[in-house]
Amino acid sequence: MSRFLPGRTRLLGAALALGVTAAALTACGGAGGGTSASGHSINVLMVNNPQMVDLQKLTAANFTKQTGIKVNFTVLPENDARDKFTQDFSSQAGRYDVATISNYEVPFYAKNNWITPLDSYTAKDTAFDQSDILKPIQSSLSSGGKVYAEPFYGESSFLMYRKDVFAAKHLTMPAHPTWQQVADLAAKADGAKPGLKGICLRGQPGWGEVIAPLTTVVNTMGGTWFTKDWQAQVDTGGFKKATQFYVDLVRKHGEAGAAQAGFTECLNDFEQGKVAMWYDATSAAGSLEGSDSKVAGKVGYVPAPVDKTSSSGWLYSWAFAIQKASKHTDDAWKFISWACGKGYLKLVGNKLGWAQVPPGTRTSTFANPEYQKAAKAFYPAMQTAIDTAKPTDPGVQPRPTVGIQFVDIPEFTDLGTQVSQQISSAIAGRTSVSAALSRSQQLAAAVAKKYQ
Secondary structure (H helix, E strand, C coil): CCCCHHHHHHHHHHHHHHHHHHHHHHHHHCCCCCCCCCCEEEEEEEECCHHHHHHHHHHHHHHHHHHCEEEEEEEECHHHHHHHHHHHHHHCCCCCCEEEEECCCHHHHHHCCCECCCHHHHHHCCCCCHHHECHHHHHHCEECCEECCEEEEEECEEEEEEHHHHHHCCCCCCCCCEHHHHHHHHHHHCCCCCCCECCECCCCCCCCCCHHHHHHHHHHCCCCCECCCCCECCCCHHHHHHHHHHHHHHHHHCCCCHHHCCHHHHHHHHHCCCECEEEEEHHHHHHHCCCCCCCCCCEEEEECCECCCCCCCCCEEEEEEEECCCCCHHHHHHHHHHHCCHHHHHHHHHHHCHHHCCCCCEHHHHHCHHHHHHCCCCHHHHHHHHHHCCCCCCCCCCCCCCCCCCCCCCCHHHHHHHHHHHHHHHHCCCCCHHHHHHHHHHHHHHHHHCCC
């Protein structure tokens, strides 16, 4: 057993107590009622990203029609959804049978018996074909040798750039760029067209916003949040070097309003021709190559930039898990099997276009000629990024737990959010990097003490 698990268990015990209280306070809200003609009904909580909205629209006419199981959806922005499923699952209130959780939550949700292992279902449901799930994604959604969630989509990160802008400026993107090469290219592309900036990097506060890409830069530049024995390293070495580099780059050659720019803002800026490069999630490519995108066919995709490591892309998945307290686990599995299965991907491909299928989950999708044709601009780079992600070894030194763009402990949501506010303030020019990291080090050291 890893040395951090006992502390994790104690802390999650406290979270459990808080979850009970929170659930009691919100129980009157309900999760949606009603049943189908067959009397079968489940409640599903999920984030409101475009792929999930597509799923919601397609469910009644397909899944419910086929099975007779009515699905009552609660669809919320990520932060709201995460708060709600944390409350419900930690208290085992059972309001939601199924929820989208990520590979961040899986290890400690499984440890605390909040979610149901799915191996018995996948063993019987041979049509689901568990062996077809990409191995890095499956591993990230497993704990103790058991699968606890099935991926709706998976992603890593890579660098996207405007091939037409680079050609006009006679710039060449290396096949495997370093961060210094990216900084040099950003300087040269900056101003290539009126209003064009060199690069877009997230600066918006949030452990899933600025902290995600920044931590991959920290990893490859030799830094880490914590040493193997839980010593905080936020204001020193590679962490400080990477943060200074990131802040300098986005301040000099980054998008307008960078301190409030997250994934959505960078996506809009890149599609609207306001930036020449963008380092972010591989899942963005489907939007960039969509039929209504202004930059479709003009974008190049290369691996996440590196410094001291051979790769640096993150690994993330929104996945469906069944709450342990659910009284409808068989129906819940039928929904998950459909939503995360090959048939659903084909349904989306045929109805909405293959470039819009939830990406990064199955080997068969990458091998599908229709998908390859629709996603030819980006699918090889996406597949490579996912295959080369190293959640157990993302940097140059041993880590106390897994995670690339996050540290897989319950406290990281709060720690990452507070540190992100300091970093965002530095990007906005309201504080220095040194001052931001000095404050952040104190926060990280307080968390580290709980595990030492």
